[in-house]
Amino acid sequence: NQKIKNTFVKRNVFDFVHIRPFDRALVDTPGPMVLFATPGMLHGGLSSDVFKRWAPNANNLVIMPGYCVAGTLGHKVLSNGGKPQVIDLDRSDGGGKLHVRCKIKHMSFSAHADAKGIMTLIKRVDPKAVMLVHGERQKMQFLKQRINDELGLPCYDPANGSTCYINTP
Numbered sequence: 001n002q003k004i005k006n007t008f009v010k011r012n013v014f015d016f017v018h019i020r021p022f023d024r025a026l027v028d029t030p031g032p033m034v035l036f037a038t039p040g041m042l043h044g045g046l047s048s049d050v051f052k053r054w055a056p057n058a059n060n061l062v063i064m065p066g067y068c069v070a071g072t073l074g075h076k077v078l079s080n081g082g083k084p085q086v087i088d089l090d091r092s093d094g095g096g097k098l099h100v101r102c103k104i105k106h107m108s109f110s111a112h113a114d115a116k117g118i119m120t121l122i123k124r125v126d127p128k129a130v131m132l133v134h135g136e137r138q139k140m141q142f143l144k145q146r147i148n149d150e151l152g153l154p155c156y157d158p159a160n161g162s163t164c165y166i167n168t169p
Helices: 003-009 024-028 045-054 073-078 117-123 137-151
Strands: 033-034 061-065 085-088 095-102 103-105
Touching: 003 061, 024 045, 045 073, 073 085, 073 103, 117 137
Parallel strands: 033 061, 061 103
Antiparallel strands: 085 095
16 A cells, blocks of 8 residues: 555654663662563573673563473473472573572463463553454454453554544543
């Protein structure tokens, strides 16, 4: 559609105003922290580095999405049912012992969830409103109606390239 093409010419549609790249300086910010770990099983990268820093603090929460392969740090963290533990880190994870005192929650999350999974996620998150932005038009209409009827939430499904304003309290 020409409107979408024109939007790409004028601006980067993926340049979100309220989303910024993670600043590593936040790792040492005082106070409780919440880390939403990538589905990468904490086997490396930023999520692993941040987890190791935040894990000893009981005020922190780590939400582990998806499946974690046996032998990965993520699997070790989940295998204890979210209770405090001491994990022997493999050399690939830096070696040594990691005291995990933070709260651990496992939330099954799929990039291609079905309506049941989406409804469960919405109930857990308990938002003020929902915006559907990806999917087949008919299925989105059905899901929008279901969200309205069952959860009593305002639900939006804007057309591609359009602007949607949501009033919040």
